[in-house]
Amino acid sequence: GREWTAIGSLNPELADRTVLLRGNAQTIRPVSKKMAFLVVRQSMSTVQCVLTVGKDYGSPQMVKFATSLSRESIVDIEGSVSIPKDPIKGATQQVEIQVRKLYCVNRAVSNLPINIEDAARSEREFEKAEATGEQLVRVGQDTRLNYRVLDLRTPANQATFRIQCYVEDIFRCFLRSENFVGIHTPKLVAGSSEGGAAVFKLDYKGQPACLAQSPQLYKQMAICGGFDRVFEVGSVFRAEDSYTHRHLCEFVGLDAEMEIKEHYEEVMDIVDRLFVAMFDYLNENCKKELEAIDRQYPFESLKYLRKTLRLTFKEGVEMLKAAGLEVDPLGDLNTEAERKLGRLVFDKYGTEFYILHRYPLAVRPFYTMPCPDDPAYSNSFDVFIRGEEIISGAQRVHLPELLTSRAEACGIDVKTISSYIDSFRYGAPPHGGFGVGLERVVMLFCALNNIRKTSLFPRDPQRLVP
C-alpha cells in the first residue's frame, strides 16, 4: 500500500516532501477561480491545504471540484508540504499542503444538522460575539446527543475520550502491577446487589432476571474462589429514575476487590496510590488533550496532595456543623452537603481530592462490615473529586452468619442470595474493595458539568438512541 501521513504528524521538517493524507473537509474557502483553501481535519489535528492552478499543481477543474465539496466530506489529498510566510490561524499544524491531487472518498450531506465549528466554541466566544452583534449558533445538548457522531468530532470531545482511555489504562496497569487479576463477571444476573438502586428487569428463558447493578457479589465470590486480588472494567446498569448531571442508566464501572490482611485502610491505600499515579500521568502526558478541553470548557487543574487526605465521616459532619450546616450524624450526606464539605476541605487542606471514611452503617449496603469498635459506623468510604463522589468502597462482611443477619436487617430475602452467602462458608478471607465510575472520574477531573459529556453514547432515563 501507499504511505499515509497522519495530519497530526505534519511538521516543518517535512518541507517539500510529497505526502498523502485523509481527513474530513472541515472548511472550504474559495478565493478565486484559480485558488481555494481547504482545511482538512483528522481527529484533533487540522491542516490548511492550498489549491492553485499551475504547472506543478492542479487544474481549474480541481479548484472547482474542491469548492463544490460539502463540509465534512472525506477527502484524500496528495500534495507537497510547504512552510507558509505567515503563521496559520485556522489550523493546528504550522505547515500547508500544496495540493496536486484531490479525491472525494465519501460525500457528506450539504445540510449538516451540526456545524462542527459552532459545536466547538466556548461560552466566552459566544459572549464576545454577542457583544459585537455577531450571530453565532449555540448547539444545545439534545442536538449534540441526537447527532452525536458529528458532535464527537470537536477537539474537546476527541480529547475527552482519549483521556477516558488513559484513565481505564492506568487503572488496569496500576492494579496489574500490584498483582490484581483482571476478571469478567456476569451481567445477566438473578437479582440486585446494591439495595435501593433500581434494576433493569428482563426475561432469562422464562426466569426473572436483571442486568447487573455492579460486579459486587461476583467480585467477592472471585475472592472466595482463591483470587486474592481482582479487578474488572465493565458495563454497569442502573434503572435510575432521576435525571441529573451525574447519573447514567449505563456506565463503566472500574471495580477492585482484595484480601485485607490487617485493616480496611489497606484498600484506601490502593485507592490513594492509584489515583495519585493517575492524576500525575494525565497531567504529564495528556497536555494536548487537557488544553483542548480547557479551550472549550475552561477549568483549573485538579488540586491533590501527594498523600490523599482521609477524614472520618464524623469529622466531616463536625466541619459542616461548624460552617452552619446541620446534617444527620447517622444519615447520608446529600449532594448539597457533599459539595459544601468539598469546599470546606479545600479551604482547610488545599485538596480537591479526598477520602471520607467510617460512614454510618445504616446508609451502606448490607455487605458492608460494621466498625468493630462502634457498630453504628462501618469500615467504608467514599472518595470525592471537587465535592462529588467518584468511588465508594468498604471492607465486606466475610462471616456467613453476620452476612445473613445483615441481609435480613436490610430487608433482603436471603434465599435469593443463598449461593453468595454460601460462598463464605467454605473458608473466605477478610476482604474489601471499591467501585469507581469511569465517566465521573473524567467529568470531575476536567471539571465538566455533565456526565453526558464523558459518555460516548449516553444512556439516561430519557435516551436510548443513538
Ligand code: 4AD
Ligand atoms: O456507589 P456505588 O453504587 O457502589 C457500588 O456499586 C459498590 N458495589 C462499589 C463497591 O465496590 N463497594 O457505585 C460506585 C461508583 C460511584 O461512586 C459512582 O462513581 C459511580 O459508580 N456511579 C454512577 N455513575 C454514573 N451513573 C450512575 N447512575 C452511577 N451510580 C454510581
